[in-house]
Amino acid sequence: MIDLAPLRGSRFAVLGLARSGLATMKALDAARLPAVAWDDNAKRREEAAAAGIATVEPRQWDWNAIDLVVMSPGIPLTHPEPHPVARSALRHRKPIVCDIDLLARVQSDARMVGITGTNGKSTTTALIGHVLQQSGRSCEVGGNIGRAVLDFTPLPEDGVYVLELSSFQLDLLEKARFHVAVWLNITPDHIDRHGDLAGYVAAKRHIFERQRSGDTAVIGIDDDASRATFDLLARGPAHTVPIAVGRLPERGVGVVDGILHDRLGEGAEITCDLRSIPTLPGAHNWQNAAAAWAAARALAVPASDIARALPSYPGLPHRQERVASIAGTVYVNDSKATNADATEKALASYDTIYWILGGTPKEGGVASLTPLFGRVRHAFLVGQATEQFAAQLDGRLDYSRCGDLQTALQRASALAQKENLPGAVVLLSPACASYDQWPNYEVRGDAFRRMARALPGAVPMGSVQ
Numbered sequence: 267m268i269d270l271a272p273l274r275g276s277r278f279a280v281l282g283l284a285r286s287g288l289a290t291m292k293a294l295d296a297a298r299l300p301a302v303a304w305d306d307n308a309k310r311r312e313e314a315a316a317a318g319i320a321t322v323e324p325r326q327w328d329w330n331a332i333d334l335v336v337m338s339p340g341i342p343l344t345h346p347e348p349h350p351v352a353r354s355a356l357r358h359r360k361p362i363v364c365d366i367d368l369l370a371r372v373q374s375d376a377r378m379v380g381i382t383g384t385n386g387k388s389t390t391t392a393l394i395g396h397v398l399q400q401s402g403r404s405c406e407v408g409g410n411i412g413r414a415v416l417d418f419t420p421l422p423e424d425g426v427y428v429l430e431l432s433s434f435q436l437d438l439l440e441k442a443r444f445h446v447a448v449w450l451n452i453t454p455d456h457i458d459r460h461g462d463l464a465g466y467v468a469a470k471r472h473i474f475e476r477q478r479s480g481d482t483a484v485i486g487i488d489d490d491a492s493r494a495t496f497d498l499l500a501r502g503p504a505h506t507v508p509i510a511v512g513r514l515p516e517r518g519v520g521v522v523d524g525i526l527h528d529r530l531g532e533g534a535e536i537t538c539d540l541r542s543i544p545t546l547p548g549a550h551n552w553q554n555a556a557a558a559w560a561a562a563r564a565l566a567v568p569a570s571d572i573a574r575a576l577p578s579y580p581g582l583p584h585r586q587e588r589v590a591s592i593a594g595t596v597y598v599n600d601s602k603a604t605n606a607d608a609t610e611k612a613l614a615s616y617d618t619i620y621w622i623l624g625g626t627p628k629e630g631g632v633a634s635l636t637p638l639f640g641r642v643r644h645a646f647l648v649g650q651a652t653e654q655f656a657a658q659l660d661g662r663l664d665y666s667r668c669g670d671l672q673t674a675l676q677r678a679s680a681l682a683q684k685e686n687l688p689g690a691v692v693l694l695s696p697a698c699a700s701y702d703q704w705p706n707y708e709v710r711g712d713a714f715r716r717m718a719r720a721l722p723g724a725v726p727m728g729s730v731q
Contacts, residue, residue: 268416270297272372277301277331279360281324281351282338283314286365289414290336291319293368302327304351324351329358337362339410339434345461363440366429369415370442375423378443379561380409380473382431383450383486385608386554387411390450391430392582393546393558398426400575401567410435426565433460436472443476446564447504448484448557452491453607467491477504482564484509484557487518507564509556511549519560521552530563538573544588545581548615581728584711586612588727590718595620595682596727597718600695601711606634609697613638618690620644620678622671625698625710627651631658632697639663643690644681646674650702670703671710675717692718 270293278301280290287305291314294301302322305311311321335355342349343362355362370378381391388411395407406418409429421427452467460466474483481504485496488510500506507530508518520527524541538559540546546555555576562572581587584602591597598616603609605628613619613635619642623632631654645665647655652667659665668674671694678692694714696707704710719726 267293267296268369268372268418268420270294270299270368270372270416273297273299273368276333278334278336279303279324279327279332279351280336281305281349282341283310283319283321284338284340286414286416287336287338288314288317288319289416290365290368292317293416295319300331302332324354327354329354329360332358332360335360335362336365336368337438339364339432339438343434343437345465346458361440362438364435364438365414365416366409366431366435367439367442369418369427370439373420373427376421376425376427377445377565379426379428379446379448379565380431380442380444381429381448381450381557381561382433382436382470382473383448384453385611386450386550386557387430387432388582389551389585390448390554390557391428393554393576393579394448394561395428396579397558397562397567397572397575398428398565400578401562401571403565403567431473433466433469437469439472439475441476443478444473444481446482446484446561447473447477448561449473449492449495450486450553450557451489452495453489463491467495471495474499474502474504477502479503481505482507482561484560484564486510486553486557487515488512488553505564507560509553509560511553511556519556521549521556524552526552526556526559528559528563528569530560536569538576540576543577543579545579545586546576547586548611550611551586551615584707586615587711587715589715590721590724590727592679592721592723592725593683593686594688595679595690595692597679597714597724598691598693598695599711599714599718600693601700601707601714603695603697604628604699604707606630606632606697609695610635610638612693612695613641616689616691616693617641618643618687620646620682620690620692622646622648622668622674622678622692622694622714623696623698624648624651624655625696625700625704626702627654627698631655633658635697636662643685643687644678646678648674648696648703649698651698671714672717675714675721679721
């Protein structure tokens with residue numbers, strides 16, 4: 267647990283008692299710092315009470331006895347309308363932060379790496395952590411992924427906190443400085459929380475605030491908003507490093523046809539072949555690898571150490587996770603792909619696909635994926651989206667109505683084994699939310715992993731058992 271004792275003399279209010287809020291209250295209590303807490307959800311309040319945390323309704327808070335509000339990132343700060351506590355804090359001129367800002371205040375001697383972007387944050391964060399660990403560096407990985415940051419083990423001066431950062435978290439930072447700030451890409455997202463695309467981009471750009479000379483900004487330049495951000499930051503104090511896929515930026519890191527090119531040094535260009543790394547398939551993962559490479563280099567990790575670490579990256583659960591193989595066919599759990607944009611990346615990563623899809627459909631369905639249908643041998647439809655998807659696939663792709671995941675997996679496996687094609691994958695990439703049949707995408711993905719490993723002749727793959 268992070269020791270918050272250096273903050274003694276300050277008084278706190280904590281709004282939101284999910285993962286990060288509970289960890290914040292426990293850390294404040296351990297440091298004997300005064301705090302009031304609340305969650306609008308009655309179940310969360312019950313869970314807090316079971317953990318020994320008392321709650322006080324915000325209307326009863328004494329704002330004169332509060333110096334800092336620690337708010338969970340999921341709670342609206344500005345849009346679609348501010349939470350009443352946010353309004354009250356603004357009226358009483360009390361700063362609103364999140365747990366990451368508390369970490370930065372008490373661990374100022376450690377180095378901090380922040381990773382943001384619309385897509386690829388989790389993989390890039392985990393990949394940077396993996397490279398650092400493999401190279402012998404002391405680090406903790408979390409933020410918007412994994413453990414709450416106040417549950418971390420405190421690091422020594424040369425330690426590195428590697429943090430995935432959402433736009434919601436970036437809106438709640440007042441002191442945090444990122445020695446290496448990574449910006450991957452921008453596509454329209456969370457517009458309801460930021461008002462418009464410009465508001466979303468502005469929130470993301472908070473990651474570069476407080477950077478100084480000697481710090482590094484790693485920026486993808488493959489989309490218009492990101493290129494504009496790079497041009498803006500190039501005039502700032504931090505050293506800017508461009509990353510790209512499909513071209514080789516000057517003084518940056520680029521990936522062309524799966525070969526990573528390090529053009530950061532004064533000497534000869536360094537290259538690394540990403541095509542043979544099964545946990546980093548597809549151009550989107552090549553961008554993640556380029557960002558991780560540039561970030562690790564900014565932290566003085568030798569290129570040779572990075573190249574040795576990348577092939578052993580185990581991947582993340584539910585994100586093109588290779589879970590089993592049968593006679594050369596690989597079973598891939600991409601349950602995190604809850605919309606067509608995410609599924610597009612998976613379909614583009616393989617040439618011979620037995621595709622399991624469906625669930626609670628999103629607007630537009632899978633019509634946008636038509637250019638990739640040639641990679642699919644057969645589609646297996648499940649859940650509420652079945653008839654909508656059947657209409658969109660009809661005449662374009664062979665498909666079967668399967669009803670549920672177990673049936674779809676069995677039929678996909680049987681066809682894959684019958685056809686016995688080289689490089690084939692049975693791919694769960696639903697392009698749908700899970701709520702018609704599963705509580706969330708994690709439960710759906712866990713079930714797929716378990717079912718795939720239980721198939722006759724299956725050999726388990728991956729680190730998640």
